[in-house]
Amino acid sequence: MTPSPSDQGTDDNPPVPSSEPTHGHGHGHGHGHGHDHAGGIKGFLLSIFRPHSHDAADSIDSALEASTEGIRALKISLIGLGLTAVAQLVVVLLTDSAALLADTIHNFSDALTAVPLWVAFVLSRRAATRRYTYGFGRAEDLAGVFIVAMIALSAVVAGYESIHRLIDPQPVSKPYVVLAAGLIGFAGNELVAVYRIRVGRKIGSAALVADGLHARTDGFTSLAVVVAALGVLAGFPLADPIIGLAITVAILVVLKGAATDIYRRLMDAVEPELVDAAERSLRGTTGVQDITSLQLRWTGHRLRAETSVTVDPALDIVTAHGIAVDAEHALLHDVPRLVAATVHLSPAGPAGDEQHQTLDHHRVGTS
Incomplete structure (x- = not known):
């Protein structure tokens, strides 16, 4: 007689043992992964700009704690993006820069794309029902589809604006101030991108990683504003639309990576x-x-x-x-x-x- 399958495990996911498991009821739970991490300032900088993709294997949270950490990352990054957009708006009022106004509106609207992902994380904590017997974790992947669509929209808008400025160049007043605002936008978005990507990799959320990549594309857009100001200062206003087209290509590269990750999740692919x-x-x-x-x-x-x-x-x-x-x-x-x-x-x-x-x-x- 074939024994029946064992009951499914609970959500209490214990720490990961060493790579040489000793099984049976007496598990050996050594946790030495042997990663050699640089210390000091160098290690800190590397941890920000080159996040370690095995963080989750070093310290695994329970599924509930992972959802909580994802929500916390969205809250903090949403505040960061909001402050970035407000700072840019102040400069817009001072300079009357159409390019910077468009970038500011873009940052405000794209900051709100964190909301559906936030809702998805909250939904994923709900218990399974008789209709949704696997729970509501797929809501996170659906939010990822929405984020990928927003990245695609960013590429379309960036490309359209670049072509429009090639045909009809627009003057930029107070280029030094606009340059500073563009740097603020780029720095704010990039810090948020690094943070979201790190947390997304840590908890295994492809959607949160995609949202981090989305913030990075917004940073690219702000970078175009910086180049526009530099072009004006150098007497070459067409630098703005030309660099804008290059940034559009960069956004398409980011889009490809994010879309691939979300597609694989929806198709039940695993590493x-x-x-x-x-x-x-x-x-x-x-x-x-x-x-x-x-x-x-x-x-x-x-x-x-x-x-x-x-x-x-x-x-x-x-x-x-x-x-x-x-x-x-x-x-x-x-x-x-x-x-x-x-x-x-x-x-x-x-x-x-x-x-x-x-x-x-x-x-x-x-x-």
């Missing part, structure tokens, strides 16, 4: 290293003889697993169920951001193969 970690975890579990199937999928910033493994057919159901529990427990420890795993057991050898033949005609690609 191959996560599959490798899950396979190592299962093969390291005492009693597991082989892995017959393994699927991982993201729901927002939470990861779920379904797997089928073979065990000794002579085992009694209590012992076999204990192996399933050990395998599930090991997966929750060894796979970053995993919150639930379902483990199905099959007897190794001909007996299990014969039983599974009953299901062959239900499998995809079979008649």
Whole structure:
């Protein structure tokens, strides 16, 4: 008799153990990842401008804590973008710069794109229902689609404005002040971008990373204002639309990366290293003889697993169920951001193969 699958794990995702798991009920939970991080000022600067993509593997929060951290990142960055736009608005009133006014309006409106992602993080904390049995984590990915659309709109607007200024150049008054305001816009957006991307990578949120990239595209737009002011000062006003077209191309490159990440999440793609970690975890579990199937999928910033493994057919159901529990427990420890795993057991050898033949005609690609 094939033992029934183990119950799904809870949302209490424990810390990640070392890369050499010792399984069974007596888990060894060493946490030495061995990353050599630079200290001092150099290390601080590197942590801001080149965020470490393995932060989540070093210190894993529970799914609830990850949602809270995402919301906190959105609140802080929203305040930062709001202050940046207000500072630019003051300069607009002083200079009457049409280019800077457009950039300021752009920053105000794009700061509000954090709102749907904020709502998605709140929704993801709701408990599953009989209709939404996997919960509401997908709301985060849908918010990511909206953000990608906004990045695409930014590229269209930047390209249109650049072409329009090539055809009909506009004078810029008080270029020194406009230059300063453009630098404020660029610095504010870039700091917000770095912060959102770091937190998004830490908690595994592709949508928050995309929103960080969106802030970066806004920084590129502000940079165009800076170049426009420099062009005026150098006696070459056409520098603005020319650089604007170059920045449009840069925004399209950012768009491609963000769209790829969100597309992969919607298509249930996962990083191959996560599959490798899950396979190592299962093969390291005492009693597991082989892995017959393994699927991982993201729901927002939470990861779920379904797997089928073979065990000794002579085992009694209590012992076999204990192996399933050990395998599930090991997966929750060894796979970053995993919150639930379902483990199905099959007897190794001909007996299990014969039983599974009953299901062959239900499998995809079979008649």
